[in-house]
Amino acid sequence: MRIGECVDLSWDCLRNVAPDRWAIPVPLGKLKTERMVPVDSFVxxxxxxxxxxxxFDPLPLDGHLLSRPHGKTALIRQLRYYLHxxxxAAGxxxxxxxHQLRHTYASEMIRAGVTIPALMKLLGHKDPGMTMRYVEIYRE
Structure with missing residues (x-):
């Protein structure tokens, strides 16, 4: 998921797609595509x-999973800071x-044998060339 898509996740974002199988519907993002991203029990x-x-947040619930008291852009900046x-702290x-985590996800999917068309769908790419850029980075 792109960071902008993460901060747009709804409060009720988990979907049970099969027994013991869950996914998160990614809201319309950068490319105006909606997709389901499978998630594990940790997520x-x-x-x-x-x-x-x-x-417990004193702010009223606004339908989003993550609190955005100062707006989406400020939350994205804050999440980048927390990652840093x-x-x-981890040395x-x-x-x-x-975005590097998105590339890592794509690399792990390729390593696990996910096909390019399936990876395109998971990443929300319309252009195979964009997905191939992720594949090339993985091969390096």
Whole structure:
């Protein structure tokens, strides 16, 4: 998911798509495409915890999973800052940006044998060339 898509996730974003299988519908994003992204039990638990802690938030619920008291742009900036802080605390010397996690996801999907058309769908790409850029980065 793109960071902008993450901050747009709705409060009730988890969908049970099959017994013990969950997905998150990604809102219309950068390319105005809607897609379902499969998630594991760790992500499900994280969403449940976010909802639990958000229930104590003094701000009124606005339909979003993440609180945005100062708007979407400020939340994206704050999440980038938190990622930088977590990496620094973990001793990671390289500055990591959220989009690198998207590339890592794509690389892991390729490593797991996911086909290019399936990966295109997961990433929300309309152009195979864009997905191939992710594949080329993986091959390097």
């Amino acid at each position: 499900c638990e994280l969403v449940h915890r976010l909802r639990f802690f958000r229930s 802080e977590v990496c620094a 990671i010397p390289t500055r990591i940006v959220p």
